Amino acid sequence: MKAVAYIEPMKVEIQDIEYPTLELRDGPGVNPANIGRKCPHGVILRLVATNICGSDQHMVRGRTTAPPGLILGHEITGEVVEVGRDVEFIAQGDLVSTPFNIACGRCRMCKEGHTGVCLNVNPDRPGSAYGYVDMGGWQGGQAEYVMVPYADWNLLRFPDREQAMEKILDLTMLSDIFPTGYHGCVTAGVTTGSTVYIAGAGPVGLAAAASAQLLGASAVLVGDMNKERLEHARTAIGAETIDLSEEGALPDRIEQILGEPVVDAAVDAVGFEARGHGADSAHEQPATVLNSIMEITRAAGKLGIPGLYVTGDPGAADEAAKVGSLSIRIGLGWAKSHSFTTGQCPVMRYHRQLMNAILRDRVQIGKAVNATVISLDDAPQGYAQFDSGVAKKYVIDPHGSIAA
Missing domain, CATH: 3.40.50.720 (NAD(P)-binding Rossmann-like Domain)
Structure with a gap:
């Protein structure tokens, strides 16, 4: 599958990488203690929308210790196409929003609502995220498919698929910037x-x-x-x-x-x-x-x-x-x-209420941030334009789902 990779300061490129599985593989930025970690509690998503974030831009500018080859992207909205053995309440075909925080739902921090500092997903320190430096090495979501662990806990399912697709440029903001x-x-x-x-x-x-x-x-x-x-x-x-x-x-x-x-x-x-x-x-x-x-x-x-x-x-x-x-x-x-x-926003504290505000036309967050759709192949150009300071929030459409 295709994915967006950080190469060096001010350079990203589209790479062909392996389709994800319900197990963490070795790769750029993956914490050694996470390699081989099995996730029967996870799902595979087919990306519907995945956004370029200012936090990604910090890495792309070379302002972090992100390694070359890191697959970027932590703002993830997608369709469930594969369900792990231990998943009970999320089903194939569900359209879902994925908080950028990866959280287990089992530790003290998660139980207290501090999902941005989960204790069990990053061996180095509390807190983790997809496609981000020093966050445990979970593959980023600026790709065609991505694995999401602890799916029953992490994923927010949209109640009506057709209604969700009509408001997808608003709902895609639930993974990060709106709750943040x-x-x-x-x-x-x-x-x-x-x-x-x-x-x-x-x-x-x-x-x-x-x-x-x-x-x-x-x-x-x-x-x-x-x-x-x-x-x-x-x-x-x-x-x-x-x-x-x-x-x-x-x-x-x-x-x-x-x-x-x-x-x-x-x-x-x-x-x-x-x-x-x-x-x-x-x-x-x-x-x-x-x-x-x-x-x-x-x-x-x-x-x-x-x-x-x-x-x-x-x-x-x-x-x-x-x-x-x-x-x-x-x-x-x-x-x-x-x-x-x-600190990181604990997205799960807010995303359901904000979803309801979107679905009931209380807010048009896509308009507020000027959501602008681009293809996955155009992601490098999107990064360059975002870095120039345009008043746009780039939404990547990996499969043409939004265009359709």
Whole structure:
């Protein structure tokens, strides 16, 4: 079958690889302790939609320790074509969404709802994902087929196939960015009447903006340096926007919009490749977003941080940042009694409710993030265009299912 492989910085290619089985094989990035791991609790999916994510782009830029040949892709929606011996409740032919977190459903973390840090799927540390560096080596889903373990626990089945295909560009966002943006808002305490600042107008930031509106925010402000993405945030979502490449202190610019220099809640949808603001916007400053959202969040406010921060960044500007150590103004956060929530979104905490919101026309997340369909063969071009900063969320259609 065909799959998208990371080759070297700024290069991905379509490769022919073996069809998956219900057992982990050796390969690029596979943890040695996971090789030969049998998954009779798993299924094989025929991919209907698999998306390019900003987290993938970090690897493709060479900003992680991802090995050459790693099969990419953790945003997975597909049809069940093979069912393992121990699967009870998922059947062949089911159309399903797959959380990007791989979770066993058996460990303490899973039982407490922390599926982003499952203890049993990655021998090196808590938490795992498909097609991602240091996440256990589970094959990525930017392919024609993929194996999903612990299927009864992980998979979200769509109740009506025809209805699901009509809304597939919305439902494909359930595997990651919609729950991730929503999680950022929930952990930031967004509720009815909240004023919210979202750093970043990429797909996760746009998903967070749409989520803030769904949660009842009275004002949603989005900051970025990409004019095309800011324009999309204004026109598709109705957000207030702040061009961070322009001069002016962020609190002052927020005051111009809200009448006060602070917001109730803030979300970091940028992560470790952040750049400075204004005159410093050409230079990478990985702590910029974290420090700025502490500055503009009211006392006793909350910060949701779904933006990715890594423990290994070979392309960082200084030695400390190469191991994930940033110059964060923790004293400011302490003085203002801020609460911080970081880490992978536990997708299963939200995806069923968000599915229902989509199916009942409460939200059009595909429109909010500008879902744009491409073929599997066009994935390398999609990566290049996404890296250029286009206001699009690329949805790969491996089998022509969406086109049909």
